[in-house]
Amino acid sequence: MNSQMYDLGCKIKQLSGELAEYLDTPGTGSKYNVLYHHLDDSHYMQKYLFYLLGEYLSTHNPSIKNDLLSFANLLGQRSVGIAGSLDTCIGLVYKTRSAIITLMETEIKENKLTGEYFIESIKLLDPLLNAVLSSVINHYNDILFATKYALDESTEDLRMTLKELAELKKALNEATIFAVMDENDAYIYVNEKFCEVSKFSKDELIGKTPYILNSGYHPKGYFDDVWNDLSAGKVWNGEILNKAKDGTTYWTDTTIIPFIDKAGRKYKHISIQYDITEKKRTEETLLKAEKLSMVGELAAGFAHEIRNPLTTIKGFVQLLTETTKETVFTKTILDEIDRINSIVSDFMIFARPHVTDFTQCNLTEILKNIAKFIEPEALLRNVLLITDFPDEPVIISGEKNQLKQVFLNIMKNAIEAIPSGGFVYISMNIQPSEVSVTIKDTGVGMTEEQLRKLGEPFFTTKSTGNGLGLMVTYKIIQDHKGRIDVKSDGPHTGATFKLTFPRIQ
Structure with a gap:
């Protein structure tokens, strides 16, 4: 078992405080019985959940899953009992997950947890939490189904059911992106959070199917499988990339629960979603960082082994041109040697250790100089640069030459992406703690596949490129504690690069 995951599990157990020490002591009896006597204490329930999740992550003991199911059953009972309500139970699971994510982010920042084991830990913990949540909701649905047949016998039962339904609606509205669809998959209810994230109004969504949010990312068979599972009465859980009304995309962790009538037919289903866009971005950033790290480990040795023989070859070729008449072949050899040296120089930025002296840099001045x-190159290509820079200095911490290289790379790419004339817009947006530079072109644009591969080694959309320019750019931005976001609506729609850096007040 990996030590990082074991240490993380132990730290999650520590979130349960003195309970972990008590439950880990031999002779304390059944953990299930201990839990049963504290159903009214929501803090104790959360501590117990921390303990189980931490224990499973550190030991991978399959029996912990059974303990979690027992916990979920008790939590389901609590959701309809006098001692608590469903929104409290859903909130307990949600707050527990948020606390663990916060702990893991702290571990990453302190270099105690790598991106690989961050993702592996999420893959282990999320299914367990989803199982707990699904069990609670299923338990609740079972209670409601049984209550349905008792409504004619007691008005008191009716009042209780309406109260519980109100609590359920409140919990789902506040904590999730919630929707109800009919048998034809058309929306018959969406909550405010659904409208907030999708940018559509309720009137625009009611009567429409989820196809209105289709981003084109998933193949058609993906949603066919979803529909088949729901038609068979199965609960479906997975991740979906949706497209909002304004064209932006967002990821959701989605659970869809079908409602089945007496004949076994689905007559409606509910969708419970969580916005996981930031989580997906973090995963993507970590994966790119790991790729850059791998290149860094190879760079120093690669550069040394290549440059030594190149220096010797170049020296002999230059000596040859001095003793004999220079030919097109010797000039070609020297040009190609210089090109290889340029590629090696690009690689050297990834070499470790790489010490850079950061100073205070005037971002306004750098951008004006680069523009x-x-x-002149833009004008030769019939491209007009339109700039919007503030008059006052905007100061960030960085290495001036590296920052020039970043903006020069992106502006040059933007110009080269416009084959028959157009515009490149360069603007700056200043916030109290950070500053963003947006470079937008009216060029050929990019596909979803090209957007995903940006910054990867040797990936390029240009016939003469080597795929290292943007890779170097991503590395420099990372070293400056900045971030880069790239958007394009597809081919022939242009592209927008947004670079954000911390600002010095």
């Missing part, structure tokens, strides 16, 4: 420097 002025590259403007």
